[in-house]
Amino acid sequence: MALDHGSTARARTATGRAETAGRQVVDGAAFGRAVAVLRLLISVTFLWAFLDKAFGWGYATPSSRAWVEGGSPAKGFLSGVAVGPLESTFHSMAGQVWVDWVFMLGLLGIGCALATGVGLRVAAVAGTVMMALMWAAEWPPAQHLSDGTPSMSTNPLIDYHVLYAAVLIVLALASAGRIYGLGRTWERLPFVARHRWLL
Structure with missing residues (x-):
């Protein structure tokens, strides 16, 4: 019985493509879950900052300096x-009531958007602006705070504010709210479908 080498080669090629496609599907799903977990972790960072500053849980904010107090x-x-x-x-901005409200609503809004997977583009823009301002406040990194404590920043270009901003942008671009979130439901709303910047 003669072997059809052309058919065998084609079968091997088709099998190879199927295996590659299968790996891509698995990798894509794993990537989606990983990005969703990253989104949830970052949401806790923003929500924790809001809650600690609001109620003075004693981590970064003592209870005597809580917002509610x-x-x-x-x-x-x-x-x-x-x-x-x-x-x-x-x-000049320190202690201004409007600054406190913008800052706290920003933390809460970004944290809630990340937790639910809704409005990630708006959260990315707001979070990037917030992180850029905080980065500017700690620049240059060699500065010391008024009590003589060194600033948190140790790199003149890339510090945790820049990394948070980059992560927020990646989460929005990756539509990270579709997994472990309400992103798919949000996308289907007619108002959101007409105004894609709300994704």
Whole structure:
């Protein structure tokens, strides 16, 4: 019985393509789950910051300086800016009620968007602006806070604020709310379908 080498080669090629396609599907699903878990972890970061500043759980904010006790969530950070081109600007913003509200609503809104997987594009823009301002407040990294404590930043270009901003952008681009979130349901709403920037 003669072997059809052409048919055998074609069968091997088809099998190879099927195996490759199968791996891509698995890899794509695994990537989607990994990005969704990353989204949830980052959401906890923002929500924790909001809750600690609001109620003074004693981690970054003592209970006596909690927002619910009349404390200013942004004052300590902004008034602690010791050097840099925006020092006077940040000092003038420290303790302003509107700054506290914008900051706290930003933390809460970004955290909720990430937790639910809804509105990730808006969250990415808002979070990037917030992180850019916080990065600018800690630049240059050699600065010291008003009490003499070194700033958290140790890299003049890339620090955790830049990384958070980059992660927010990646999550929005990857539509990370579709898995372990309400992203798919949100996308199907007629209003959102007409205004894609709300995704």
